[in-house]
Amino acid sequence: MKLLSNLFIPVLVLTVIIYGAKKKINVYDSFVEGAKESLPMILNMFPPLLAMIFGINIFTSSGIIDEIFQFLKPIFYLVNVPLEVLPIAVMRPLSGSFGLALLNDIYTLHGADHYLSILASIIQGSSDTTLYIITLYFGTIGIKKIKYALWAGLLADLVTVILSLIIVPLFF
Amino acid sequence: MINKLWIFFIVTGGLFLIINGKADILNTQILSSGKTTLDLIIQIFPLLAIWLGIMNIAKKSGLLDKASKLISPILSKIFPEIPKGHESLGLISSNIIANLFGLGNAATPFGLKAMESLQKLNKQKDTASRSMITFLVINTCGVTLVPTTIISLRMMHDSTDPTSIVIPCIIVTFISLFIGLIIDRIFARRYK
Numbered sequence: 001m002k003l004l005s006n007l008f009i010p011v012l013v014l015t016v017i018i019y020g021a022k023k024k025i026n027v028y029d030s031f032v033e034g035a036k037e038s039l040p041m042i043l044n045m046f047p048p049l050l051a052m053i054f055g056i057n058i059f060t061s062s063g064i065i066d067e068i069f070q071f072l073k074p075i076f077y078l079v080n081v082p083l084e085v086l087p088i089a090v091m092r093p094l095s096g097s098f099g100l101a102l103l104n105d106i107y108t109l110h111g112a113d114h115y116l117s118i119l120a121s122i123i124q125g126s127s128d129t130t131l132y133i134i135t136l137y138f139g140t141i142g143i144k145k146i147k148y149a150l151w152a153g154l155l156a157d158l159v160t161v162i163l164s165l166i167i168v169p170l171f172f
Numbered sequence: 173m174i175n176k177l178w179i180f181f182i183v184t185g186g187l188f189l190i191i192n193g194k195a196d197i198l199n200t201q202i203l204s205s206g207k208t209t210l211d212l213i214i215q216i217f218p219l220l221a222i223w224l225g226i227m228n229i230a231k232k233s234g235l236l237d238k239a240s241k242l243i244s245p246i247l248s249k250i251f252p253e254i255p256k257g258h259e260s261l262g263l264i265s266s267n268i269i270a271n272l273f274g275l276g277n278a279a280t281p282f283g284l285k286a287m288e289s290l291q292k293l294n295k296q297k298d299t300a301s302r303s304m305i306t307f308l309v310i311n312t313c314g315v316t317l318v319p320t321t322i323i324s325l326r327m328m329h330d331s332t333d334p335t336s337i338v339i340p341c342i343i344v345t346f347i348s349l350f351i352g353l354i355i356d357r358i359f360a361r362r363y364k
Contacts, residue, residue, distance in 0.1 A: 005339040009318060016226050020233040027229050034228020038221035046213050053212070054205040055178045059185035061201050063192075093312070094177065103325060104212055112331035121337050125322045126345040128314030137308060138300065140284050141291045145299040148359040152305060153312040156352030160313070163344045163351075171340045 045097075052097040053104070060105055081165060084110075088120045089161045093130035093154055100124070119168045127160040215328035216321055223320050227275050236273070240265040250310075250353060253293070253303045260289035264307055271311070274318045283311060302360045309356045313349040317342060 020027040059065070069083055076083045084106065092099040106120045130153035138146055189198040230236050244265050254260055263286035270279035286307060294301040300308075319341055326334035 005336050006333075008338050009335060012318070013226055016230045016233075016235060019235050020229040023233040025229070025232045027233075030229040030232040031225035033225075034231075035221040035225035037228070038217065038224045041220065041224075042213055042217050045216070046209065049212065050206060050209040051178065053209045054202075055181040055185075057201045057205050057208065058189070058198065059181040061197050062185040062188040062194075064185060064188045100212070100321065100325070103322070104208070107325060107329040112326045112329035113333070117329075118337060118340075121319075121322045121326065122341050122344055125316070125319035125337060125341040126314060126348060128312050130312040133311050134308060136280070137283060137287045137311070138304075141287045143291075143298060143300045143304070145296075147300050147305065148363055149300055149305045149308050152309050152352070152356050152359050155355050156309055156313050156348060159351045159355070160344060160348040163348050167340055167344055167347075172336075 048095075049097045049100065052095060053101045056098065056101045056105065082116055082119065084116050085120050085123060089123055092124060092127055093157045096129040096132065099129075115168075115172055118172050119164060122164045122168055123161055126164065127157050130154060130157055211328070212325070216324045219320050219324040219327075223274055223318070227273050227278075230273065231278075236266075236269055239272075240269045243268065251303050251306060253301070254290075255293075258289070258293070260286050260293070260303075263289055264310075267307075268310060268315065271315055272317050274316050274320050283307075305360070306353070306356050309352045310349065313345060313352045315345050315349050 017027055020030065065087065069086065072086075073083055076086070088099055088102045088106070091102060103117075103120055103124050107117050110116050130150070134146060134149055134153060138149070186198055189195060227236075240262065244261055247261055247265055247268075248254070248256060251261070251264070263282050267279050267282035267286055270276075270282060287304060290301060290304050290307065291297065294304070318338065322337065322341075323334050326337070
């Protein structure tokens with residue numbers, strides 16, 4: 001399984017390049033042109049990420065989370081859910097930058113290969129920012145009554161968290 | 173929402189630190205978060221550039237279009253309300269394929285166009301249609317094959333095996349997509 005994970009990207013990259021060569025497009029120029037798009041993306045990413053890291057670092061370093069979650073601890077241990085991934089599970093649907101900042105926090109605390117870090121990565125990697133997507137998509141076309149959209153989206157996010165808790169122990 | 177949360181985080185965290193006499197920690201956090209963010213961005217940047225480069229080849233060679241065509245038969249099952257051959261199906265599949273290959277920014281314009289096209293089919297213009305919500309659920313499930321940002325972050329923190337999360341991620345994301353679509357169907361029936 002580990003081999004499969006490691007082979008996935010190289011095989012994908014080779015397939016794309018060989019297919020491009022077969023179709024006789026300028027593979028080199030296409031690559032350069034595509035890579036250029038990363039510059040504006042990174043520039044757009046910086047301010048919101050800065051805002052989130054700024055807020056989260058103040059909040060998490062204050063120790064207030066430990067106080068709040070202290071009384072939740074027994075319940076979570078009972079159902080075998082590590083408390084440390086709770087913030088990321090809660091915040092992921094609200095903001096992508098938030099989730100990323102929290103993930104960075106967990107890595108710094110436990111190291112990237114720790115079980116908790118992997119669990120948090122998979123929660124972050126297997127879902128998307130539900131709230132942002134709803135606001136963006138429905139806002140643009142002028143939908144005001146969103147019916148069950150938010151609930152369906154959030155429930156799907158909850159499913160992702162539960163699935164991660166089930167599947168990650170099978171791999172690591 | 174995000175605005176209120178942000179205020180809440182900073183005010184409660186800040187006050188908590190000051191009350192506990194740890195103003196120095198607050199000071200450090202305020203001064204250092206810029207550098208923390210920059211380190212993160214610098215780490216994400218190179219892999220993002222490589223990936224966008226590779227994916228532009230896939231776009232130019234028509235490989236992405238080919239992949240979009242491959243999934244359109246499945247889509248007409250997921251979206252029973254959309255008439256066959258309607259332009260929105262093509263836009264939806266382009267959006268899904270772009271997301272699948274980690275091109276979030278390229279996916280958004282397709283997604284917006286798909287929504288506009290679904291709005292044309294919508295009878296009540298201020299209310300979300302069933303197809304719109306289904307499309308939204310697919311997007312919120314974050315179906316992706318290569319989570320580049322997370323791999324970059326793992327590299328930054330000296331992971332011994334940064335890509336080890338790829339396969340578990342794919343498994344989780346696809347099962348949750350499947351369950352998400354079932355949830356969506358159940359909701360859609362109840363709201364009829």
